[in-house]
Amino acid sequence: MKKVMRSTTRTTRKRYHHGDLRQALLHAAREMLEEQGPSSLGLREIARRLGVSAPSAYHHFKSLGDIAVALVEQGARELSTKLGAVPNGNGLLSRTGEAYVEFASKNPALYRLMFGEGLTEETRRNTAMIDLRNTAFHIIRSRLENHVSPADLNSGALFLWSLVHGASLLLIDRQFDTGNRKLAIRRVLQFAGKGIGLKLTSMQ
């Protein structure tokens, strides 16, 4: 909008007003997040990265926690978009699962943050946060709608969500040591369709 340069200067030099500090803060925060992990997010370092004083952030966010929440929102939006963009066709569900895991493994720290790591206990459990996380669940659920009996819909979606959530985190944590990650994930997801071929239903 206003990229105004002071008329006396021609080179880019430090301007007193930043222009879009809010965005810049989020960007730096996200960078820091992925470099240091969710629990190391720090307001002072975020500001430092931008060459800006720490208190300046308070003109844009109420607190450090607010910045974290904004990142979570960003993540939820991106994940939804990504899942929504999976093209229709054969194996839609499976490809959706792959997209999910791919998002997590490309944004590992953000993904962990989205599920509450590094946030205080109160923030983690607040309902807005839970709703944000649920975005993914609802997409999965809606994709399952035409394929599964209504009675199975909730459990089925929860099953799939658990699966991709678990696989994402194990992947992020380098918990399995496969050469080809994509292939490994694909094989794991295939089980979601056919099961492991065992009756697990008989109880006690």
Add this chain to the structure above:
Amino acid sequence: MKKVMRSTTRTTRKRYHHGDLRQALLHAAREMLEEQGPSSLGLREIARRLGVSAPSAYHHFKSLGDIAVALVEQGARELSTKLGAVPNGNGLLSRTGEAYVEFASKNPALYRLMFGEGLTEETRRNTAMIDLRNTAFHIIRSRLENHVSPADLNSGALFLWSLVHGASLLLIDRQFDTGNRKLAIRRVLQFAGKGIGLKLTSMQ
């Protein structure tokens, strides 16, 4: 071993030497862990809870990180024991899965700690830590051995592990709002046997 009381006192009163401070520290740490979450574990407060000075901990642990690692070891041991104790019989795998999720939901913060939350990035990824986590994987894998073709063994175990890991964490995070948790988990696990009844295998 040595519950020696100073002969001049008859009431329990503070003794200069604690007796088994190491164990006491771990116990207090675990208590604190479950109350405040993995990233709030603090050496000073652990000591405070025991009415003991903070530096005393250094006679028993190299650092705060060491305490956390000891807790993770404790958790891994308990989880293995619990999974190992599931009685043989029909639906063994399913009951193992339920036991897994039950462990996680009874020790939510410990479970999160076991998977690296609150530990520094280096600790999280160190191989000893990864091995500890793998304990569960190996039990699952061995239970699957007689039921699945060798080619499917690794993927199958990873599938199941992802599923129970994901379900555990979603449960811990209060991400689903079911009345009967046990039943919900059971229904989710049932899908592991039969799948969702969709061919997900056809790709692209």
Add this chain to the structure above:
DNA sequence: TGTACATCAGTGAACGCGCGTTCACTGATGTAC
């Protein structure tokens, strides 16, 4: 049984650090006239 002494397991004080946040301020911007 008594004593000297090495060793162990505590202690309080202090160090150094970096954090989130508040405060009173100032420079820059945009607008009304």
Add this chain to the structure above:
DNA sequence: TGTACATCAGTGAACGCGCGTTCACTGATGTAC
């Protein structure tokens, strides 16, 4: 086009805090003789 002024978005200094850890110490214990 110029000027006064309100508002906005930065600043440096400081506050208060609590943390993990180190240090030189001391009280207690157990053992050799």
